[in-house]
Amino acid sequence: MNVILQCPVEVSAVPALANQRPLVLVPFLGQTVLEHALAGLAAEGAKRVRIEGTEPVEEIRQVVGQGEAWGIKIVFSQDAPPAGEWSDARVVKLNALPQLPQQPLWGSYRDWYAAQLALLPVVAAQRVGMREVAPGVFVGHRTQVAGDATLIGPCWIGANVFIGPKATVGPGSIIEDGSYIDGGAEIVGSVVGPQTYVGAFTELRDSFAWGNRLLHLGTGSLTEVTDCFLLGPVQSESKLVDGLRSAVRFLGRQLPFKSSPPAPRPMPGTQSPS
Amino acid sequence: MKIQYRDKTLALSDISELNASNSGAMRDDARAALRTEITTIDVDLSQTRLVDSSGLGALIARNKTMSTRGGGVRIINPTPSVQQILELTRLHRVFEIVKTS
Numbered sequence A: 001m002n003v004i005l006q007c008p009v010e011v012s013a014v015p016a017l018a019n020q021r022p023l024v025l026v027p028f029l030g031q032t033v034l035e036h037a038l039a040g041l042a043a044e045g046a047k048r049v050r051i052e053g054t055e056p057v058e059e060i061r062q063v064v065g066q067g068e069a070w071g072i073k074i075v076f077s078q079d080a081p082p083a084g085e086w087s088d089a090r091v092v093k094l095n096a097l098p099q100l101p102q103q104p105l106w107g108s109y110r111d112w113y114a115a116q117l118a119l120l121p122v123v124a125a126q127r128v129g130m131r132e133v134a135p136g137v138f139v140g141h142r143t144q145v146a147g148d149a150t151l152i153g154p155c156w157i158g159a160n161v162f163i164g165p166k167a168t169v170g171p172g173s174i175i176e177d178g179s180y181i182d183g184g185a186e187i188v189g190s191v192v193g194p195q196t197y198v199g200a201f202t203e204l205r206d207s208f209a210w211g212n213r214l215l216h217l218g219t220g221s222l223t224e225v226t227d228c229f230l231l232g233p234v235q236s237e238s239k240l241v242d243g244l245r246s247a248v249r250f251l252g253r254q255l256p257f258k259s260s261p262p263a264p265r266p267m268p269g270t271q272s273p274s
Numbered sequence B: 001m002k003i004q005y006r007d008k009t010l011a012l013s014d015i016s017e018l019n020a021s022n023s024g025a026m027r028d029d030a031r032a033a034l035r036t037e038i039t040t041i042d043v044d045l046s047q048t049r050l051v052d053s054s055g056l057g058a059l060i061a062r063n064k065t066m067s068t069r070g071g072g073v074r075i076i077n078p079t080p081s082v083q084q085i086l087e088l089t090r091l092h093r094v095f096e097i098v099k100t101s
Helices: A033-043 A057-064 A109-126 A237-254 B023-032 B053-067 B080-088
Strands: A002-006 A048-052 A073-076 A090-093 A131-134 A137-139 A155-157 A173-175 A186-188 A196-198 A203-205 A207-210 A213-216 A222-224 A231-233 B002-006 B009-013 B040-044 B072-076 B096-098
Touching (some): A033 A048, A033 A057, A109 A173, A203 B080, A222 B080, B009 B023, B040 B053
Parallel strands (some): A002 A048, A137 A155, A155 A173, B040 B072, B072 B096
Antiparallel strands (some): A131 A137, A207 A213, A213 A222
16 A cells, blocks of 8 residues: 655644654654654555655654665655656545544644553553553663652653652653653653753643753743753763763874883883993 | 832832843842832743743742741743743742733
């Protein structure tokens, strides 16, 4: 089955979701909306999918590749005009996921959030390494949760997440991969995007936090938090270490004695030549 | 920043930003304007686009002073982004927030 997947570029009801990445690459339960849509189409028997209406193509291509992950062949409308083989293709508008045709995605920020909650148990059951540690509480691979943290279902905690002591997550919360929830923080009815630091004793309700951006799901108000100890992107330690190594290498090249061999040291019991 | 007196209340308004660059000045101005009969400070944040931890620190300091007089700081009509920062830091439970519109 051939499918033409028509992606919305920007939807006026949810502009804040599309201001950093293409709308279809917004985080959605450990992946992106587009990846979930492709999984749904593959499950319905799609073999070739032509993606239309979204840019930049290279950014999309980096995420979905050529469709190998779903056993389908992906073609982008920018690559070639539609040939005759697409004339009988099924046209699917990405206003809802194929798995949830009744649940709109982009009618409001709450729609996008509600779609995630609706699909949460299904995706959690399929995701490798994810386990249900309490009723409705799904925790991903290599995630650490402090012993005195409180997790209330339904909630999704992705892979490589840290939940600090006395933190509260849930109900209705989604913590994406690689995020760090510091001690005492409280997250209820909210989404924390990937690689996001949520500061100690902060409170997130009815919000979407990603990097230093904080979006209220109800009002649509978007603000940038300037204090990184409250909210911000997780700093990659490896990048820091790489940066330090590069700096040391650079300094080493500038110093003249780096290439000089060390002075010979006399062997024990021998005298140095004088 | 505009400073007005209303009975036992000191009203601060026309604040476009409350951050590291002007929180010290705001703190000094408010302290200088603080008459002995003042028990409440109304801070109008309806024009405020940006608040950071320095600005919040200034508000907390004034609130502490006012609480010793039996009053406090009231936040008047915070913009949605300021409201978000107050909720993120849980200060919406510390300050009285008044919405008149």
